[in-house]
Amino acid sequence: MRDAIKILRMKKYFFARLIQLVPILFGVTFLTFGMMQFAADDAVDKIFEHTGGISEDVKALKRAQLGLDQPFVIQYVRWLGGVLTGDMGTSFISGKLVFETFADKLPATIELMLVSILLTVLVATPAGILAAVNQNRPLDYLIRALTFVGNSLPNFFVGLLLIYLLALKLKVLAIIGGNVLMPALTLAIAMGAKYTRQIRAVVLEELDKPYVLGARSRGVDEMTILTKSVLRSSLTMIVTLLALSTGSLLGGTAIVETIFMWDGVGKMAVDAILMRDYPLIQAYVVWMAIIYVLVNLAADLLYHWLDPRVRLGDAS
Numbered sequence: 056m057r058d059a060i061k062i063l064r065m066k067k068y069f070f071a072r073l074i075q076l077v078p079i080l081f082g083v084t085f086l087t088f089g090m091m092q093f094a095a096d097d098a099v100d101k102i103f104e105h106t107g108g109i110s111e112d113v114k115a116l117k118r119a120q121l122g123l124d125q126p127f128v129i130q131y132v133r134w135l136g137g138v139l140t141g142d143m144g145t146s147f148i149s150g151k152l153v154f155e156t157f158a159d160k161l162p163a164t165i166e167l168m169l170v171s172i173l174l175t176v177l178v179a180t181p182a183g184i185l186a187a188v189n190q191n192r193p194l195d196y197l198i199r200a201l202t203f204v205g206n207s208l209p210n211f212f213v214g215l216l217l218i219y220l221l222a223l224k225l226k227v228l229a230i231i232g233g234n235v236l237m238p239a240l241t242l243a244i245a246m247g248a249k250y251t252r253q254i255r256a257v258v259l260e261e262l263d264k265p266y267v268l269g270a271r272s273r274g275v276d277e278m279t280i281l282t283k284s285v286l287r288s289s290l291t292m293i294v295t296l297l298a299l300s301t302g303s304l305l306g307g308t309a310i311v312e313t314i315f316m317w318d319g320v321g322k323m324a325v326d327a328i329l330m331r332d333y334p335l336i337q338a339y340v341v342w343m344a345i346i347y348v349l350v351n352l353a354a355d356l357l358y359h360w361l362d363p364r365v366r367l368g369d370a371s
């Protein structure tokens with residue numbers, strides 16, 4: 056009976072959070088659509104940017120074909136109606152369906168996300184634990200110094216530094232050409248630094264708790280305490296970091312993808328913004344809103360599964 060009530064509460068919480076997605080999507084898409092109207096030029100100007108001798112009448116006709124001559128509210132309502140019926144429109148620049156374009160770019164972003172998170176977890180977890188168990192010793196100071204530097208460097212600088220060292224000097228990796236390691240390393244350095252410091256802090260907190268002192272007094276070895284007790288108690292924090300990183304990476308890391316010419320949704324968004332390709336920009340905004348809501352929802356449900364003491368909002 057208790058399990059049935061628990062499942063019912065989780066379902067109630069799940070659907071309540073999904074309903075919250077509606078005003079979020081409406082708000083972010085409306086604001087984005089509005090901000091795009093303040094641009095000095097539009098997609099038609101970009102289309103004919105390098106074409107001389109184009110009259111304003113021709114541009115006006117093209118705007119009418121794309122619906123850009125309509126008032127802002129009408130453009131937005133027309134776009135929203137299309138989305139609600141499963142039609143995200145057609146790219147102003149390429150003429151391809153927005154959904155097909157987005158679907159073509161998404162696998163590259165997912166690949167980059169998975170490799171980046173894998174590299175981050177493989178490095179940050181043992182580094183954070185080592186720093187914690189060697190608190191205020193030389194190894195701890197070294198790890199903390201490296202994470203401070205890694206957390207301070209912006210992604211674009213790390214990317215350029217890796218290009219210089221690994222591609223130009225050592226020549227072990229290609230700058231472009233479909234190699235996922237270079238952009239993944241760029242993302243993993245900053246994420247790994249943040250993960251390491253957080254894991255160190257949580258492990259130190261757990262090591263000072265009574266249950267650890269009790270296990271030590273009973274003669275339980277340190278490795279068993281770390282793997283079976285401390286790490287298990289630290290999982291909720293690690294899940295939090297993974298959820299946040301997954302959301303941002305699935306949205307595409309625009310700067311890194313652009314630097315390495317990685318053909319994902321982040322680079323697609325940058326290109327769409329530069330070309331004033333409104334349908335693609337709106338598709339990206341919708342994607343980002345959905346991802347962040349769903350990832351945070353998944354994290355909340357996973358918290359509750361890992362630690363039943365965590366309350367699921369009003370559903371508890």
